Amino acid sequence: MMTNLVAKAVLDLSILSEMYGDDSVETVCPVLVGFRNEAHLYIGQLQHALSVLDSVEIARLSHSLKTMSGLIGAGQLMTLCQRTEQAARQNNHLSLKACEHDLTLAWPALLSQLQNSLQQCGYDDV
Amino acid sequence: MLTKNIHILVVDDVILMCDFLYGVANKVTSCRAFKALDGKTAAEFLENESIDLLITDIEMRAPSGLDLVQRVRAGMFSNTAYDIPIIMFSGNAYRDVIEQSIKFDINDFLAKPITSAQLTKKIQHHLQHHKTVKPVAHYKQLMADAGAVTTEPPADRGFSVAIVRELPQSKSEDAEQSDAGSKTADKKDFLVWPEGATTGYFQLDRRLRNFAFNVSCFHNVFVDNCKAVAIESERKRACEAADYLFHIAKNIKNKEQRRDFWLLFNQRLEKLKPHILELNNINIKHHSQVLVLLKRLSYWWMQTCNRPIIQITENEVEVDDD
Incomplete structure (x- = not known):
């Protein structure tokens, strides 16, 4: 399943710049930090919801995460969230289990890229 | 209209998105933005401030974006006019929600993600082009009808009994x-x-x-x-x-x-x-x-x-x- 996601970039900062209309460090860094902190909470809740197969919560959380990921150019996570939300709305437990597995790979990969980008920006708090 | 101080309220329960919308709205000429992370806070802004344009997400915990829209159009806020332009947002453009929104004459329905440039254009457009909406009584009736539907229990509902x-x-x-x-x-x-x-x-x-x-x-x-x-x-x-x-x-x-x-x-x-x-x-x-x-x-x-x-x-x- 993860192979479907590979086509998308883990983190494409050009999308973030286009979204915000600004590619300055002053804009990009706070956005990435904001995303990392908020997404971390959502990921934790989503993993719990996936473990207990709470479809309503899964749909809600993956929907919000999808929006956030799209805003900063986290393509892989966005695609995964889109798939997760769809599976939750269809109550497709098999697909949700696959998504749960993919999330354990996609999130650390994105986290790593985020930290690299923040370090390149000279952002201390990584 | 762009010469006066315009109040824009942005509502989204995702902090990152709310900040994004707030940042964009605040940069539009002559506009001052307010942000709310939930429907309740948004309702307080609508009640206490004179809001000129509402930008809201649909999918939030109650009151939802659609609830807010209904209450605005029904003239339920003291300081906000019922006929302000309303832009609704959602990553999911579900047909039933769109139909409900259309009934309450929202001005625009945008699918996420949207760039700051696109959103700025939308805001400027809706502030400059006034859309005629129906009288308050019409929306009140719609709300009453919607309320009658939502309070009707489903046929197979289980009762809680003592x-x-x-x-x-x-x-x-x-x-x-x-x-x-x-x-x-x-x-x-x-x-x-x-x-x-x-x-x-x-x-x-x-x-x-x-x-x-x-x-x-x-x-x-x-x-x-x-x-x-x-x-x-x-x-x-x-x-x-x-x-x-x-x-x-x-x-x-x-x-x-x-x-x-x-x-x-x-x-x-x-x-x-x-x-x-x-x-x-x-x-x-x-x-x-x-x-x-x-x-x-x-x-x-x-x-x-x-x-x-x-x-x-x-x-x-x-x-x-x-």
């Missing part, structure tokens, strides 16, 4: 069939009293019905824009009916041993008390506030009516309620 009363099985199949209609009706009745119930229970029943009748009279007089004296008189009757209900309930409770019944029934009465207090104190001239209160009373009544406190099941042996 006491289960098991009835003896009927003597013959034929008799069972002939009684089937009336039994079904009995099960749907509001508050099925225990067998051998004292007159107190029936008095409680009468007080409930009397209260519903008086609130209904108050509602009718109010929406018909009758004279203030008539409205005040109906208000007084409705409050008195509620007082009688509380009084009777308290008296019977003190004489009764059915703890489970009273636990549930008291919970429901407690929820009614703040509404009655508000009914007693509300300024009748504040039309929108009175309508909101009437809706709350209606919800309370529907919730109470649709959940019987005593459920009848059909088993062979009759079991004592206590």
